[in-house]
Amino acid sequence: MTHLPYILAAYGLAGALALYLSIGAALRLRRDRARLATLEAARGRQPVDGQTETGRAGVSA
């Protein structure tokens, strides 16, 4: 099976990319959720995951 290194490299590359993107997205989401909750708490609002004033504010700052 002389092609094994190529096969393993292809699968390894795809696996590494998937882990990099998914872990990066999960950590970023967790960090932003915590920061937004801190901010909302400082402003005297309920912590949000899309359930309070976030909806009324609009994306445009």
Next chain:
Amino acid sequence: MNASPTFMDRAGALFHRYANPGRFLKLGAALQPWLTWPAIVLTLCGLGWGLFFSPADWQQGDSVRIMYVHVPCAWLASSGYAALAVCAVLSLVWRHPLADLAAVEIGPVGACVTATCLATGSLWGKPMWGTWWVWDARLTSVLVLFFLYLGHIALIRAFDDPQRGYRAAAILALAGAVDLPIIKFSVQWWNTLHQPDSITLTGAPTMSHAMLWPLLVSTLGFTLGFAAIVVARLRAGVMEHRIRSLLTSPRRGTSVNATLAESGAQELAV
């Protein structure tokens, strides 16, 4: 005077239903597990099936197993760019605010997938063709797609005013969409070293069902994974936008900034 809504009005109303970030965050939070877990299960099943249980090709031998990674990446590279073009239309025609944020988040993921498509293609090409790279129409058009992704990523962040970046990147995304049919039909229009399509919408697949099924499972898993990552990044992007708007709003700014400094979130302040 009876002003009945036009098609554009109705379509705009439909798209703007999810322009509300709160509604999107709720939808995204509900969708996330339904995208993530099936993506993990289907990808592992598809790749395991392809790697250990599907037959080797009579000509290519075991190196055909690279197909179960390469083809889903190729499909997602083109689909991701098509999604960018759709976001561009939504942004330019209807000024949809989430379309711009979605374009910001799709670009890097699409570029990574396209790079993986090119790399796994090279890893497949070396044992089959005896070379890592040829300036073949299919390979070159996918390389152009990769550069279009890089250009989009650079352009959307190139201006101090984000709206100008969104607009310029949307125009690039629309102009670059012309590369998608070139990629699709390159193996028919030119004599290429790359093999022709094995799966088409109009004809029966030219590969064995023992290879087709793991490929379809793997492709579905990769697609759901792509969607899960984009939705997670988009949710984070909406939250970051909200954080920035809270930090720049004058009301109780001092106490908020002090709270953020304590929590280590100061770098998000504009």
